[in-house]
Amino acid sequence: MDDVPDGSNELYARLAAFEGRAAVVSGVGKDLVNEPMIRHWCEAMGDANPAYTGPDAIAPATMLQAWTMGGLSGHTGHTGHTGRSDRSDRQSAQDELFALLDGAGCTSVVATDCEQEYFRALRPGDRVTFDAVIESVSPRKTTKLGSGHFVTTRMDIRAGGELAGTHRFRILKYAPVARPEHKRRVARPRPVINRDNAGFWEGVAEHRLLIQRCAGCGTLRFPWLPGCNACGSPEWDTVEASGAGTVYSYVVMHHPPFPAFDPPYAVGLIELAEGVRMVSNVVGVPYDKVRIGMPVQLEFMRAGDEDEESEANEGNAEWELPVFRPAHEGARA
Structure with missing residues (x-):
């Protein structure tokens, strides 16, 4: 600036x-x-x-x-x-x-x-x-x-x-700023994977949405954390989400524009059937038709394309993201 x-x-x-x-x-x-x-x-x-x-x-x-x-x-x-x-x-x-x-x-x-x-x-x-x-x-x-x-x-x-x-x-x-008429395709940025969330992304690669469960008190938590925010225990295991959920809240993104995305689009706070909430895209429905309380179902979306013409995409083979679409549309995992 x-x-x-x-x-x-x-x-x-x-x-x-x-x-x-x-x-x-x-x-x-x-x-x-x-x-x-x-x-x-x-x-x-x-x-x-x-x-x-x-x-x-x-x-x-x-x-x-x-x-x-x-x-x-x-x-x-x-x-x-x-x-x-x-x-x-x-x-x-x-x-x-x-x-x-x-x-x-x-x-x-x-x-x-x-x-x-x-x-x-x-x-x-x-x-x-x-x-x-x-x-x-x-x-x-x-x-x-x-x-x-x-x-x-x-x-x-x-x-x-x-x-x-x-x-x-x-x-x-x-x-x-005037937006260019022709935008170069740019790959969606990869998620940042670290030792605290690596297990989550390994599950995603297998088309499994894993939720952490505290081994001390049994509290489910998302996003993944190194310890339980209810009892403080560092021990945990995982449960697999059913994939069913509802839109708890959402926003429609207009700004700032980013070459890998095409605004406007909806970003939802999804309450899973298991009781935890996660942020994800709501797909398969126009952004202005997303509603609080809408039943949604998990699916996995392929992202990245090593054929895209961008230096940022070099070596960027396809990978997966968990997203949600209206349940009446059916899931395509």
Whole structure:
């Protein structure tokens, strides 16, 4: 990532003038911190920490931003930086900034990272309030996606008037690089195989999906780990998965483009019949038809081709990947 000349010092001066401007003033969480949302979060994350249940429960610290989100209907009743309470104006400083970036050709956006700091535990019944400010706008940068500006927004989140934490969210507003009309075929990258997961990939080569089982407490685990995260035992054996599962969650990948893949495509978090979850591609169905709860069945997909014309493919003989297709389509192992 490199700095590039803005082409107009005046443009960056206008962008930098947004630093310090309020994006949200006196925002109020739509719901009190509550046990059902904490439970849903912990179930989704697989976090069974007892601190999140019972009469003295606290909310997971990483839920900090969740209590500020407006959902599909958005927020109403709090003021934006102009002081008006209409919902359309609450983030008008950001709207103005983004309009200026759009006008400069930076019409695409991608989230790059977030940072959180925690100062006070949130508990069921807390009413969350928040303010947000445009903290920084970077000079124009060149990335593989294109050239543009990083915009960082800081949100200060309070409960009972006391600072509970801060949330910094950074995006890149950029002008996308023109994609070549003809792309050279590039092999799918091979998985990284090490001493901890070699047995898994040996099973895949034999068209067997193996799950680790702790020899101490019997807990199944995936992905493969050197020890049990339930009892700490380093001893284990394996069980073979039946191949049946459901889509627990999924995302549709659009960016960044990679020559070995053809976005958009679906990546699913598959809950196997045995109870563990794994990340894999959902194939045999259009990406926009994948649904949470969809029954799927394991199959093994051949990848790599030593005939492909790329230096990266040299010696890249065919190998196998576990993927899932809708169960009604049938498995083709």
